[in-house]
Amino acid sequence: MSGKRGRDERDEAEPANWPVSLSGVTESIVTTLGPNGLWNAAPLGLFADDGDSPITARTWGKTRTRGNFHRQGEGYVQFVDDPVVFADAALSIVEDEEPILESANAWTRVTVESVESGTDDGTDWERWALRPVDSEIRSECVPTIDRGFGAVIEATVAASRLGVAGYDEQALRDRLEYCASVVDRAGSPREHEALERVREHSSW
16 A cells, blocks of 8 residues: 555545544544655544535644645545554654554545635644545444543643644643543553653653
8 A cells, every 4th residue: 555646546536435434523643645755644633514515624734744635635544542653643753654554443545625724823724625535444343432542632632732822831731731630540551651652742
């Protein structure tokens, strides 16, 4: 699955379905092919609207994901349940020769189209429509509710906003401390490790 796909191949790809049902905002990891020939992994929130509207996502700032979306017009959206993998992708540079993460329970190759852009508190953002053209379910499991994992996700969001104009620094740090307290009480060893990654990768 490595290598660059031509634009003609993407244009001719048949539409496919998402491998999972999406509602609200679903956290995922997307891999996009960079100019160095490596696939960059980063978090991507998937917004599901009512009706037949396509799934959308936003990129904030001049990120690798945004640049690669413009260059390649596609990416691989992946659904993972490993908090360490998510923390690393959210707050550090993760690149690989292959687009699919070993930890992915399911993935979807999507074409992307920029549909809106703007600026919020000095940060440029862009909204993308995502259309699946291929997908695979690699692992099925009984769903569970894990407060520790949710706290790690919230911690990565807060940590990524530290030092960014428009956000209250103390409020973010208070949120991080709360997330840490949830992981301390309800998290697994893997989630404790993920929280340490959040500390290592950020100015928290």
